[in-house]
Structures are given as structure tokens and as C-alpha cells.
Amino acid sequence: MKNNKISINIAYFFLIIMAFSLTSCADELAELNENPNAIEDLPYGMQLTRNQLHLPGGQYEVRRAAVGWGMAAVQQLADVSIATSILPGDKYIDFIDYSFALYDDYFTQEAKDIIDFVIRTGEDPEAVNYNAIGRIMKAISFHKVTDMYGDIPYSEAGLGYISNTWFPVYDRQEAIYADMLSELEVAAGQLSASAESPGDQDIIYGGDITKWRKLAYSMMLRLGLRLSKVDPAASQSWVQKAIAGGVMTSLDDVAKIEHSLDTRINPVSEAFRLDTFIRLSDTFVSWMQDNSDPRLDVLSWVESGAPHQGLPNGLDPTTLITDGPAGGDLSDYSQINQILVDREKPSMLITYAEVELMLAEAAARGWYNGDAEAHYNNGVRAAMENWSFYGVSTPSTAEVDAYLAANPYDANNALEMIGEQYWAATMLIPWESFSNWRRTGYPVLTPVNYSGNATGGTIPRRLKYPIVEFNVNAENINAAVANQGPNEYTTRVWWDAN
Numbered sequence: 001m002k003n004n005k006i007s008i009n010i011a012y013f014f015l016i017i018m019a020f021s022l023t024s025c026a027d028e029l030a031e032l033n034e035n036p037n038a039i040e041d042l043p044y045g046m047q048l049t050r051n052q053l054h055l056p057g058g059q060y061e062v063r064r065a066a067v068g069w070g071m072a073a074v075q076q077l078a079d080v081s082i083a084t085s086i087l088p089g090d091k092y093i094d095f096i097d098y099s100f101a102l103y104d105d106y107f108t109q110e111a112k113d114i115i116d117f118v119i120r121t122g123e124d125p126e127a128v129n130y131n132a133i134g135r136i137m138k139a140i141s142f143h144k145v146t147d148m149y150g151d152i153p154y155s156e157a158g159l160g161y162i163s164n165t166w167f168p169v170y171d172r173q174e175a176i177y178a179d180m181l182s183e184l185e186v187a188a189g190q191l192s193a194s195a196e197s198p199g200d201q202d203i204i205y206g207g208d209i210t211k212w213r214k215l216a217y218s219m220m221l222r223l224g225l226r227l228s229k230v231d232p233a234a235s236q237s238w239v240q241k242a243i244a245g246g247v248m249t250s251l252d253d254v255a256k257i258e259h260s261l262d263t264r265i266n267p268v269s270e271a272f273r274l275d276t277f278i279r280l281s282d283t284f285v286s287w288m289q290d291n292s293d294p295r296l297d298v299l300s301w302v303e304s305g306a307p308h309q310g311l312p313n314g315l316d317p318t319t320l321i322t323d324g325p326a327g328g329d330l331s332d333y334s335q336i337n338q339i340l341v342d343r344e345k346p347s348m349l350i351t352y353a354e355v356e357l358m359l360a361e362a363a364a365r366g367w368y369n370g371d372a373e374a375h376y377n378n379g380v381r382a383a384m385e386n387w388s389f390y391g392v393s394t395p396s397t398a399e400v401d402a403y404l405a406a407n408p409y410d411a412n413n414a415l416e417m418i419g420e421q422y423w424a425a426t427m428l429i430p431w432e433s434f435s436n437w438r439r440t441g442y443p444v445l446t447p448v449n450y451s452g453n454a455t456g457g458t459i460p461r462r463l464k465y466p467i468v469e470f471n472v473n474a475e476n477i478n479a480a481v482a483n484q485g486p487n488e489y490t491t492r493v494w495w496d497a498n
Contacts (some may be wrong), residue, residue: 042126044130045201047117052203053264055140056257056347057102063274064101064265065148065463068136072461074437075283075445076427078311079275080320080330086275090313092447092489094454099489100466102335106145114141115158116359118344128195129209133202134480135187136216139180140255140349144431146176148463150493151480154179167473170480173494181223181238188216188245204255204349207310215220217245217257222432224393225358226439228365230497239358243368248355255349265343268428273341279333282325283445285310287420291407295424298387299340303331311336314448337392345390351424353383354432357418364414373409376418380404383425416442438483438496461496462487 057066071077072089079087088095118138121131146152154176156168164392197207205211224238248254259266272278285308288296296308309326311333321328339345356379363372379401387394395403410417419442425435437443438461449457466485469477485491492498 011055019081042120044117044121045198047113047120048130048133048198048199049203051110051117051137052257054113055137055349057144057267058109059265059267059270061102061105062430063271064098066277066437067268067271067275068095068098068101069460069463070148070430070434071427072281072313074314074423074433075281076423077278077284077434078281078313078315079277079279079446080311080315080317081277082316086277089360091316091450092453092455092460093450094489096464096467099463101464102145102148103152103466103469107153108111110141111145111153112158112161114138116162119162123258126196128190128192129197129207129212130218132187132190132192133198133212135183135190136212136219139184139219139223142176143180143219144167144172147226147431147435147493149465150462150484150491152176153476154427167476168232169476172483175332177223177227177495181220184216184220184223185241188213188220191216198496203258204432211253214246214248214253215350217242218247218253218255218350220245221247221355221362222350225361226435226495229439230495232369239367243359243362243370247342247359248352251352251382251388254351254386254389256346256351256389257349259344260347262343266345266347268347268430269341269345270342272336272438273343277330279311279330279335282310282312283443284424285334287443288424292403294403295384295387296334298384298392298394299427300334301337302334304329306332314450316450339390339392348386348389348429350432351382351386351425351429353379353386354422355379356382357422357425358415361418364411364418372411372414376409376414376421377404379418379425380421383421386425395427415440415443419443438492455489456489461492462489464489 008173056062067077068087072079072087073092077087078090081087082093088098098373116132117129118134121127121134140142142154142157146154150173151170154171155166156165159165159168191213192208197209199207205215220238220242224235224242227235227238285296285300287293289308300308302308305471306326309332311330312323312325315323320330326332326388337417341407356375359368360372360375360379362368363370364376380402380441384395384400409433419436419440422436424441426436437445447457447459465477465480481487484493
């Protein structure tokens, strides 16, 4: 019996030694898997700054989706390239990687960062203002994507590393808009002057809570008007709520991101810098010339020294020679001013000019008792003065007065006039130019019908989902297609009702 007890004790001793050894090995393995440079408690301010720098979009997605499709489709820009595929929206050519660019970049970077920020700050009762600002940024961030594609992952977007939701459902755009508008309303009410301010780490407003509240309601005004075709009653309700809450009142309220070569460059300017074949569209230039618009000299120049001449959309190197109004030499066509090619110039998220023009539209529709003509004039003036943020000489007060006198507000043609001015005011906010044109139909554009185009000679209404989604998230994307319509450029998103 004694020998058996000794054997048992020895065995028990070795089991204890092995357990300690295994625990030690596990601890060592865990340490090896730890990143010594990882930030375990990421400061809210640092994450806020990063997210704000990403709001204008990345270089890849902006160059291909916003500039390549958006600005060209609404005929602000034109080009003559085919093989280099600079502006597929110029001729409605199916360069699908340009169509996929925003989706691919957004859901792998911006979406997951903004969702993480909103969730983290929402769990901390001391981070009230950080959370409210995050919610406003979430609406700014997601609305450009749903506007370009329609139904997209929203309620489950960005949750892969948070809850292992790797195959998110595609929410209907109607539900996405309802939630974005609700989030803006909640955020506006949540902002508190007595709570901690992000201060200088907020690179948009420096922690100014009053301006953030104005931004929330200004975005509510934009999103509310987006519903005007599909749900006029809801549109009117949200527009009135936004106006009552208090929108932007001066250029000082403009929401913009300053850029630097040391941090993050202006993605639209980078596209202009790289794509040297781009010219201003003849549609855009002719509209300005017909109205003696002083902005033409602000944003454009002609390399050869010839008079301003826009490039017609839908030309290629061969037809430029035969059909180009200034011949086959691109140096005779209006280019984008060199100052706008400066990658350190600011990106605009939403401007005071847009807000005034939206107020003019609300008044013209009878949804608001403001003076439509006064708001229209304020919007045009602000759009011209907005160029001061780019370091150029803006039209003088006398020039703006003369312009408004020569192009007076006409109540009988109000929505078209407002739509055209909005088109000009959002020239460097490509997502918004493309979306507002689809909503209003203004300006009235003549589509091109280039040989081999992907739309049958009609201006695109959306971008196409990436093909890879039909392989990796087939069930959910197929449900979106079944709801929205074929994955084509001509399929309309929910708010873009026929």
C-alpha cells in the first residue's frame, strides 16, 4: 500500500509540474501574439481626427467613382480618352473597376472605422459629444454610398471585427434614410455645451457644439429634400424640422476638411492632377457663358490663350478632330484652374451656399414661409464667395450684384434655376452634384450615345455592385437586387423614383 501511495504522489507531482509548464507556454504564446505597438485604449480624439480626414473619401474611390462617373455624368467634366478610361461617365462606358471603387474602399476602411467610433463612444456616458459628432459623421459618410448604389449594408456594416458579422445584410434604402435622419435628430439633441469637447482634435469645427448642431440640421435638410420625389409628405416634414432646428447661417459654418501633404491630400484635386486629359464640359462652360458667370474665370483657364471653350461630352481622339468645336488640340479647351489641382486645398462636405439654395427650394415648394428669392440670391452669392477657401480671387460684390440683376430669380421657373445653381455650387462635391441632378432633373442635360456604351445612350442613375459580392455574400446581395432591380447603371435607387 505504501509503495502505491508513493507512486500516486509522484504522479500527482508530475501532473502539477506539467500544468504549470503548459500555463507558462500558453502565456508565452499569448505574449508572442500581442502587438507591442498596438493601442489598447485608443483616445477618442485621435480616432475622431482620423475619421474626419476620411470623410471626403480616398484617392482611389474619388478619382474613379466621384470624378470618373459622377462629375462626368452630370457634364461638369469631359474627356476624349478611351484606353486610359479616365472618365467612364463621359460616354457611359462599362469600366467596372471604376464603378466598384467606392464600394470596395468604403466597406474595407471608412465604414468599419466610423462604426467602431460610434459604438465605442456610445458605451461611454462621458463621451456624449464624441458620440453625437460620430452619429452626424456616420450620416455624412453612409449617405454618399447609398446614394451611389442604393440598397447597401448598413445596420450590419462594419461589424466584422466587432461581432463577427462578416456577411452583412443589405438594408433597403428607404430604411437607411429613415435611420440616418433619425440619427441626425438624436445627435442634434444630444450635443451638450456642458459635456467634454473634442477641441482641436475636431478638425472641422474645433469642438464648436453650436456649429455641429447646425451641421446636423443642414444635413437633415439635404437628406430630407432627397425624398421629394418618392415621399413628398415625409420630405416636407423633415425639411421643416431641419429649418426649425437651425441650419447654417454664414460661410463661417461651412463643413470642410483641410488637407496637407503630411496627412491626407484632397482626393478631387489629386484626380485633376493625375488625369491631364480632363477638360470642363461644354455643357458647363456654355451655361456659364450664357449667363455671363464670373466664376468661369475663377475655376478655368485655356492653355493656348484662346477664349473659353468647353469640351463636348462623348468625343474620342478621332471625333475630337472632326467634331470638336475648337479642333483637335486639347490646349484650346478650358482646363481646371491650377489652384484647384493643389492637393492641400480643402474638401467641402456641405456648404452654406447649398443650404441657402435648399431653403429657396423649400420656400418655392410652399414648405417654408421664407423668402425664396432672398434665399436664392444668398445661395448664389455664397457659392461665388465659397471659392475664397481655395485661395483664389472671388467675384467682387459689384460683379455678383450685376450677375443677379442679369439673371433675376423667376418664381415661375424657380426649381430649374435653383437646380442649375446647385449644380454649379457643388462642382467640387461630386457625390452631391450627381445625386441632386437625379432628384431634380436640373440642369436639363442631353445624353450622349457613344458606340458600345453600357446604358443605351441614357445618363447613368447609379453605380454597379462589385462582382465579388455575388460570390462572397450572394444571399444578401441577391436579395438587394430582387428588391431594387438589376445590377445595372440604369436601375434607379429608391428615392430616384421615375
